[in-house]
Amino acid sequence: MVISTTARTLISAALACACGVAWAADAYNVSMRLWEGDRELDQPVLTVHDGVPAIVEVSGDAGYRLALTASDAGSEGIRIVANLKTASGAFAPELVVRPAQEATVSAGDFRIALTATSQPAR
DSSP: OOOOHHHHHHHHHHHHHHTTOOOOEEEEEEEEEEEETTEEEEOOEEEEETTOOEEEEEOSTTOEEEEEEEEEOGGGOEEEEEEEEETTEEEOOEEEEOTTOOEEEEETTEEEEEEEEEEEOO
16 A cells, blocks of 8 residues: 555644644744833734744833743743843843743843743644
8 A cells, every 4th residue: 555645644643633742833922021120111022933042122222132932841831031131131031831821020120921822833
């Protein structure tokens, strides 16, 4: 019996689903609110590829630089590693969040509220 490549792919996908194998996300949508003290810096929304850092830079007096990496944390959720820098300091939290549930992390004058959702791999 000859099985075409398309049929093999469909069979593999069906077996993976039947066995409970979860597909890893290819990318994550991350929406954030960034604060420094009482001042809200920004509300960036990013699409971040799994394990690949995304960088946002805003210039000016209220400028900042944000580097963000999102990756699969298995049944725990989505791992977020952020590095926020402003003229007055830096904040570099690492946390695991549940998909589509807002999480807030803060230290000193810095606070980040974020929501992350996964995009299925193609």
